[in-house]
Amino acid sequence: MSTKTITIKPELLGGFRDMLPGEAIMFQDMIATIRRVYESFGFVPLETPCMERWDVLTGNAKVEKSIFTARIARGIEDEKIANATWEQNYTLRFDLTVPLARVVAAYPDLPKPFKRYQIGRVWRGEKPQAGRFREFYQFDFDTIGSNSILADVEVIQVMYATMTALGIKNFLIRFNTRKLLNGLAELVNCRERASEMLRVIDKLDKIGIEGVLVEMQRQPDNEYDESALAFSAEQATAVESFLEIRGDSTQDVIAQLKEFFCGKSNVGEDGIREIEIIVATLRVLDIPEANWCFDLSVARGLDYYTGPVFETVLTDLSKLGSVFSGGRFDGLTNRFMPGSNIPGVGASVGVDRLLVGMQQLGLVTVKETLTDVLVTIFDQSDGALRNASLHCCAELRSTGIRTELYLGEDHTLRAQLAYAQRKDIPFVIIIGPDELRQKKAQLKNMSKRTQQVLTVSECVATICSLTK
Amino acid sequence: MSTKTITIKPELLGGFRDMLPGEAIMFQDMIATIRRVYESFGFVPLETPCMERWDVLTGNAKVEKSIFTARIARGIEDEKIANATWEQNYTLRFDLTVPLARVVAAYPDLPKPFKRYQIGRVWRGEKPQAGRFREFYQFDFDTIGSNSILADVEVIQVMYATMTALGIKNFLIRFNTRKLLNGLAELVNCRERASEMLRVIDKLDKIGIEGVLVEMQRQPDNEYDESALAFSAEQATAVESFLEIRGDSTQDVIAQLKEFFCGKSNVGEDGIREIEIIVATLRVLDIPEANWCFDLSVARGLDYYTGPVFETVLTDLSKLGSVFSGGRFDGLTNRFMPGSNIPGVGASVGVDRLLVGMQQLGLVTVKETLTDVLVTIFDQSDGALRNASLHCCAELRSTGIRTELYLGEDHTLRAQLAYAQRKDIPFVIIIGPDELRQKKAQLKNMSKRTQQVLTVSECVATICSLTK
Numbered sequence: 001m002s003t004k005t006i007t008i009k010p011e012l013l014g015g016f017r018d019m020l021p022g023e024a025i026m027f028q029d030m031i032a033t034i035r036r037v038y039e040s041f042g043f044v045p046l047e048t049p050c051m052e053r054w055d056v057l058t059g060n061a062k063v064e065k066s067i068f069t070a071r072i073a074r075g076i077e078d079e080k081i082a083n084a085t086w087e088q089n090y091t092l093r094f095d096l097t098v099p100l101a102r103v104v105a106a107y108p109d110l111p112k113p114f115k116r117y118q119i120g121r122v123w124r125g126e127k128p129q130a131g132r133f134r135e136f137y138q139f140d141f142d143t144i145g146s147n148s149i150l151a152d153v154e155v156i157q158v159m160y161a162t163m164t165a166l167g168i169k170n171f172l173i174r175f176n177t178r179k180l181l182n183g184l185a186e187l188v189n190c191r192e193r194a195s196e197m198l199r200v201i202d203k204l205d206k207i208g209i210e211g212v213l214v215e216m217q218r219q220p221d222n223e224y225d226e227s228a229l230a231f232s233a234e235q236a237t238a239v240e241s242f243l244e245i246r247g248d249s250t251q252d253v254i255a256q257l258k259e260f261f262c263g264k265s266n267v268g269e270d271g272i273r274e275i276e277i278i279v280a281t282l283r284v285l286d287i288p289e290a291n292w293c294f295d296l297s298v299a300r301g302l303d304y305y306t307g308p309v310f311e312t313v314l315t316d317l318s319k320l321g322s323v324f325s326g327g328r329f330d331g332l333t334n335r336f337m338p339g340s341n342i343p344g345v346g347a348s349v350g351v352d353r354l355l356v357g358m359q360q361l362g363l364v365t366v367k368e369t370l371t372d373v374l375v376t377i378f379d380q381s382d383g384a385l386r387n388a389s390l391h392c393c394a395e396l397r398s399t400g401i402r403t404e405l406y407l408g409e410d411h412t413l414r415a416q417l418a419y420a421q422r423k424d425i426p427f428v429i430i431i432g433p434d435e436l437r438q439k440k441a442q443l444k445n446m447s448k449r450t451q452q453v454l455t456v457s458e459c460v461a462t463i464c465s466l467t468k
Numbered sequence: 469m470s471t472k473t474i475t476i477k478p479e480l481l482g483g484f485r486d487m488l489p490g491e492a493i494m495f496q497d498m499i500a501t502i503r504r505v506y507e508s509f510g511f512v513p514l515e516t517p518c519m520e521r522w523d524v525l526t527g528n529a530k531v532e533k534s535i536f537t538a539r540i541a542r543g544i545e546d547e548k549i550a551n552a553t554w555e556q557n558y559t560l561r562f563d564l565t566v567p568l569a570r571v572v573a574a575y576p577d578l579p580k581p582f583k584r585y586q587i588g589r590v591w592r593g594e595k596p597q598a599g600r601f602r603e604f605y606q607f608d609f610d611t612i613g614s615n616s617i618l619a620d621v622e623v624i625q626v627m628y629a630t631m632t633a634l635g636i637k638n639f640l641i642r643f644n645t646r647k648l649l650n651g652l653a654e655l656v657n658c659r660e661r662a663s664e665m666l667r668v669i670d671k672l673d674k675i676g677i678e679g680v681l682v683e684m685q686r687q688p689d690n691e692y693d694e695s696a697l698a699f700s701a702e703q704a705t706a707v708e709s710f711l712e713i714r715g716d717s718t719q720d721v722i723a724q725l726k727e728f729f730c731g732k733s734n735v736g737e738d739g740i741r742e743i744e745i746i747v748a749t750l751r752v753l754d755i756p757e758a759n760w761c762f763d764l765s766v767a768r769g770l771d772y773y774t775g776p777v778f779e780t781v782l783t784d785l786s787k788l789g790s791v792f793s794g795g796r797f798d799g800l801t802n803r804f805m806p807g808s809n810i811p812g813v814g815a816s817v818g819v820d821r822l823l824v825g826m827q828q829l830g831l832v833t834v835k836e837t838l839t840d841v842l843v844t845i846f847d848q849s850d851g852a853l854r855n856a857s858l859h860c861c862a863e864l865r866s867t868g869i870r871t872e873l874y875l876g877e878d879h880t881l882r883a884q885l886a887y888a889q890r891k892d893i894p895f896v897i898i899i900g901p902d903e904l905r906q907k908k909a910q911l912k913n914m915s916k917r918t919q920q921v922l923t924v925s926e927c928v929a930t931i932c933s934l935t936k
Contacts, residue, residue, distance in 0.1 A: 041871070284855045284858060
């Protein structure tokens with residue numbers, strides 16, 4: 001394209017990554033499995049653009065996240081971008097939930113409950129770190145327009161079914177409800193500061209109970225220090241006694257909660273009832289108790305949750321954090337339709353992180369190819385042999401066998417076999433003059449290092465019996 | 469999130485669009501079919517980021533396309549974007565070919581031939597028009613590192629297999645080779661202006677032979693008029709006689725081309741040999757001649773093509789344009805590795821456009837749901853009935869039946885049936901007190917308006933026999 005000979009480095013931007021075929025094949029398998037689970041519960045796909053209007057995505061509110069905005073560089077040269085057309089409205093999505101809220105508001109005729117799933121990339125401008133990227137996938141499912149607690153239970157069912165379908169055994173779905181935490185805020189008389197309190201509680205796993213209490217009570221260093229929360233000692237003590245609620249069983253914890261909230265907070269008592277129904281329904285559904293637990297410390301950071309919240313951890317990889325999280329939110333469309341209060345509940349798989357976890361646990365293995373068989377060309381200059389290989393490929397493909405014709409530059413048989421070996425293709429077919437005369441083909445099983453001269457239909461049967 | 473009550477319109481940016489479930493389900497089916505075809509030829513998936521460095525994507529050359537660049541808006545309020553951090557390097561990809569070239573250069577150990585497919589969105593800042601968007605999908609496959617003409621033939625095979633797998637019968641794969649066009653440029657003594665000539669020839673379908681000749685010879689209106697090509701009358705005449713080459717058969721056209729180029733252009737004669745091999749191989753493979761044709765007027769606009777070029781049109785929708793196009797390019801990695809000249813050949817399905825075409829032809833129909841059966845809840849306040857419905861759902865799902873539990877706000881049976889009707893869910897299950905007592909369920913076939921009282925296993929058998 002350019003006639004200049006300046007060499008450009010084939011580099012990626014920081015915080016972005018490639019998925020080469022070995023990884024992309026695993027990723028695709030994982031996505032297909034999750035999709036089947038979501039569909040088995042009646043969720044249907046939705047696609048929204050990667051870019052939306054600034055006001056739609058941010059609600060014109062203060063942007064706490066680091067987000068990407070885009071503009072069109074029209075007909076400009078080299079680095080003279082500064083003068084390009086600036087269209088501030090192009091904002092890259094940072095999640096799939098706000099676009100869902102826009103869709104619900106924009107198409108009021110969508111039948112409710114609207115159950116949709118969406119997989120897509122999202123972008124955040126945060127500083128890249130090990131395992132944290134500026135571009136990553138989310139794979140969400142949500143039920144919009146249902147107040148039923150069964151929709152909340154269904155989130156746990158979908159989480160359980162997904163993890164199981166992926167072959168993961170050691171996982172724990174932890175849940176709580178924001179109502180208990182809001183009840184706590186009511187009880188300690190800081191309802192308007194509930195989200196500040198929640199954000200500290202959310203750090204419990206990282207900083208421990210002592211850390212939570214210190215952070216809650218920290219006084220400002222100076223008059224500009226807005227990060228100090230300065231809760232009172234009494235408030236901190238109430239939070240402490242809440243977080244120290246323990247029990248041998250869920251029943252036990254619920255009994256203590258009842259005592260804690262008794263007559264002191266309606267929303268807290270509502271929360272207890274929610275948890276009781278969820279627990280009872282999970283038992284009716286026989287979802288193994290080893291895979292779920294009611295956990296008072298689950299807060300999930302996002303401000304918009306209003307009811308049950310969920311997270312899923314791989315018990316053998318506790319440091320990985322939650323791989324599948326969500327909750328109930330009841331005001332997401334209010335930005336577009338004030339007072340609409342359309343209820344929603346759902347969750348999102350952090351698929352990149354989950355794949356890392358599954359690799360670490362040895363639950364998936366890298367495959368460089370999906371090809372079942374490589375058909376060699378015995379002699380490029382011999383038209384009859386070449387055509388025999390071409391025909392053989394077509395016949396194999398027509399039966400659903402994934403078939404690659406050798407197209408490399410080194411035409412020796414050794415190079416052709418080395419190519420199959422390198423890519424871990426399980427079978428190789430060779431049609432030489434002898435095979436051509438017999439209307440047969442030589443089938444090599446690469447792992448067993450065996451070979452047989454067979455008709456093409458016999459080859460099909462052998463390959464199918466070993467690859468499907 | 470914001471406490472302000474300014475209502476935001478749930479609008480999209482111009483040139484962007486949603487795919488609601490009805491369309492997204494069709495789209496997903498189409499993608500799955502194309503993916504299976506690509507994989508059947510040994511192509512494997514690759515994923516690259518949506519944003520890349522400016523120099524990587526543009527080669528630091530003049531940008532002819534309108535492209536999007538992005539920056540990070542960090543912690544800014546409302547519309548004060550102007551002061552945000554500007555990181556010029558974030559450029560949104562405008563195709564999947566340049567990222568492929570970067571991958572090939574960045575990972576030299578990838579075994580060659582490297583056969584990859586990739587589906588992804590790309591962005592262009594061009595003015596949105598009917599059917600032309602600023603964000604759209606491409607679904608590419610390419611073979612990198614093979615000079616074999618069989619790799620070119622394989623492009624046609626993949627095109628044929630894809631269209632057939634999608635259930636399209638009336639399509640035509642038109643091909644040519646850039647070598648014939650470069651031979652023409654050599655013959656009319658304008659090799660260094662070959663691409664200008666090609667761009668005019670590419671308009672033949674739109675402006676006719678007369679239009680091509682006029683545009684070729686147009687003199688500048690004034691000294692700033694750079695668009696006038698000002699080819700000589702002799703050059704135009706040679707192009708005319710080239711474009712007028714016609715014949716009753718491919719053999720006939722080839723015979724005329726041999727005469728046209730005889731001894732006058734090596735590259736032209738090379739081109740003839742290429743076409744001869746492609747045609748002979750397509751015949752060996754029995755690809756129906758109704759579905760392909762050698763067509764001298766196919767030029768494909770992109771400068772980087774160096775050999776065979778391909779396009780696919782739906783014969784019943786000639787105005788739609790090509791839905792599947794590609795060609796051979798031999799210098800794409802040169803930007804990163806000067807002189808490497810790694811050969812490549814491939815093509816890209818314009819999936820959005822193809823879906824529009826298939827809808828117009830009635831080859832796909834909108835489905836609002838993938839759900840096979842809706843399980844109602846007879847009485848929300850009756851725990852036993854609710855649990856029976858929950859159990860029934862679990863049992864159906866365990867057999868692979870896509871099952872939705874009714875979660876709507878209106879609990880009447882009429883509303884539950886109306887929901888199934890509205891979403892076109894084929895079956896509804898009702899478990900009332902009678903059915904519960906008999907350990908059975910009432911299965912309603914919504915289209916036939918029939919109902920039977922069956923055990924859940926009998927329901928499974930009936931649903932499977934009619935939906936799979």
